[in-house]
Amino acid sequence: MEALDKSNVKSENRVLRKEVLMAESNAFDFFDFTEEEAEEMAKEISAEGYDRDGRICMCGHPMKRHNEYSGIMSCSPTRLVCPCKKSRPVLDVSDTRVFLRKTRGPGSLHALAQGLLAAGKAGHKVEWLIEHKCDKCGVESKVSPVAVTQHGVVVDEATGYDALLCVKCREGMGIRGE
Ligand SMILES: [Zn+2]
Ligand SMILES: [Zn+2]
Ligand SMILES: [Zn+2]
Numbered sequence: 001m002e003a004l005d006k007s008n009v010k011s012e013n014r015v016l017r018k019e020v021l022m023a024e025s026n027a028f029d030f031f032d033f034t035e036e037e038a039e040e041m042a043k044e045i046s047a048e049g050y051d052r053d054g055r056i057c058m059c060g061h062p063m064k065r066h067n068e069y070s071g072i073m074s075c076s077p078t079r080l081v082c083p084c085k086k087s088r089p090v091l092d093v094s095d096t097r098v099f100l101r102k103t104r105g106p107g108s109l110h111a112l113a114q115g116l117l118a119a120g121k122a123g124h125k126v127e128w129l130i131e132h133k134c135d136k137c138g139v140e141s142k143v144s145p146v147a148v149t150q151h152g153v154v155v156d157e158a159t160g161y162d163a164l165l166c167v168k169c170r171e172g173m174g175i176r177g178e
Contacts, residue, residue, distance in 0.1 A: 061111065
């Protein structure tokens with residue numbers, strides 16, 4: 001009889017300890033927000049610390065990857081060297097690390113579009129810093145990021161000059177030899 005009582009006490013203790021352990025592992029139950037929410041914030045805080053300047057240049061790369069030495073611009077997002085000649089912040093993002101693509105053509109092939117796509121997939125916050133209009137004619141319409149030559153001809157490879165153009169301006173400027 002006595003032995004039975006002892007084992008009861010033992011198992012009660014075990015239950016009690018288990019409850020304490022449970023309470024320890026779920027300490028966040030004390031709060032009216034979840035551990036996942038705190039985790040999200042931790043990520044944002046560390047991303048901000050890493051990327052204090054969240055601005056993205058029109059070339060599709062972080063502003064902080066640009067340097068200017070005696071009037072000459074350089075942009076090196078990774079090993080890749082971008083010919084960017086005039087930095088222009090167009091986006092503000094919560095994490096710049098996905099904006100490291102290479103421009104392989106106009107529109108969806110442009111580094112800015114590919115970076116934006118990656119940011120969306122990763123769930124990053126993105127905000128446009130510029131007005132929604134064509135850089136050439138000023139019409140308020142949907143636009144495409146394009147690489148252009150110094151004379152404004154749309155080309156497939158990064159030239160160091162990028163613009164957001166409406167469809168009409170893209171077609172007008174796209175004529176070879178213009
Ligand atoms: Zn740039
Ligand atoms: Zn660049
Ligand atoms: Zn236009």
